[in-house]
Amino acid sequence: MAALLEVRDLHTAYGLSRVLFGVSLEIAAGECVCLLGRNGVGKSTTMRSIMGLTRPSAGEVRWKGHAITGWAPHQVARSGIGFVPEDRRVFADLTVWENLDVARLVAGRRGDWTPDAVFDLFPPLRPIAGRRAGYLSGGEQQMLTIGRTLMCNPELLLLDEPSEGLAPLVVEHLLQQVLVLKQRGLTILLAEQGVDFSLRLADRVYVLEKGTVRFSGDSAELRDDEALRNRLLAL
Numbered sequence: 001m002a003a004l005l006e007v008r009d010l011h012t013a014y015g016l017s018r019v020l021f022g023v024s025l026e027i028a029a030g031e032c033v034c035l036l037g038r039n040g041v042g043k044s045t046t047m048r049s050i051m052g053l054t055r056p057s058a059g060e061v062r063w064k065g066h067a068i069t070g071w072a073p074h075q076v077a078r079s080g081i082g083f084v085p086e087d088r089r090v091f092a093d094l095t096v097w098e099n100l101d102v103a104r105l106v107a108g109r110r111g112d113w114t115p116d117a118v119f120d121l122f123p124p125l126r127p128i129a130g131r132r133a134g135y136l137s138g139g140e141q142q143m144l145t146i147g148r149t150l151m152c153n154p155e156l157l158l159l160d161e162p163s164e165g166l167a168p169l170v171v172e173h174l175l176q177q178v179l180v181l182k183q184r185g186l187t188i189l190l191a192e193q194g195v196d197f198s199l200r201l202a203d204r205v206y207v208l209e210k211g212t213v214r215f216s217g218d219s220a221e222l223r224d225d226e227a228l229r230n231r232l233l234a235l
């Protein structure tokens with residue numbers, strides 16, 4: 001299995017506060033991989049380190065066989081990695097459609113995604129295309145943030161805690177929509193605390209604990225072994 005993304009022995013700190021202590025992981029093209037683990041174990045920091053938003057102090061990020069460690073976030077994005085951050089940043093004063101169109105203008109990557117294709121994936125956004133994004137619900141904002149990232153035509157999508165703070169029904173819809181992306185062959189790295197959400201989506205998981213990988217394996221292994229799940233995730 002040739003890795004599309006390879007993270008090798010990543011160490012990252014915020015000032016003097018060390019957060020990652022040698023995280024390594026791999027994702028092959030078309031895979032959906034999940035980073036699982038409790039609050040504060042370093043899932044977001046791993047994603048931020050991949051994106052170049054927080055510079056690792058040691059280790060390497062390789063994308064399609066090339067080292068991209070230390071690249072600026074816009075260079076990483078232009079190389080084909082899209083990031084949907086935890087805090088769902090939308091341009092509140094722009095309409096839904098404008099939020100999507102802006103992404104197309106800055107993307108600099110050719111591909112199939114258009115606002116119309118995003119509305120096909122997320123039908124609830126179509127009737128509110130003219131509404132300012134600041135007035136959307138949490139679920140609509142999450143769809144828009146994912147849609148905006150898709151407009152940059154990524155080959156790998158990093159999704160940070162997409163289900164956080166959303167009602168169960170909204171999470172279920174979101175899960176179906178991410179499954180569609182997976183079925184279309186998009187490679188996905190997901191960070192989640194929601195174990196059910198993750199295990200239904202992911203092919204493989206990495207469980208993080210205090211900035212290290214405590215377990216890696218097939219999702220089915222965790223799904224079928226309650227004792228292992230309890231031990232790793234202390235549910």
Ligand SMILES: Nc1ncnc2c1ncn2[C@@H]1O[C@H](COP(=O)(O)OP(=O)(O)OP(=O)(O)O)[C@@H](O)[C@H]1O
Nearest residue numbers: 014017019037038039040041042043044045046161
């Ligand atoms: N900008 C920052 N400055 C200082 N410390 C930070 C910063 N961002 C995160 N941290 C700390 O780094 C640690 C790991 O945080 P991180 O967000 O990567 O964890 P996480 O597993 O994604 O959890 P969460 O679900 O809370 O996002 C935490 O102790 C957090 O307080």
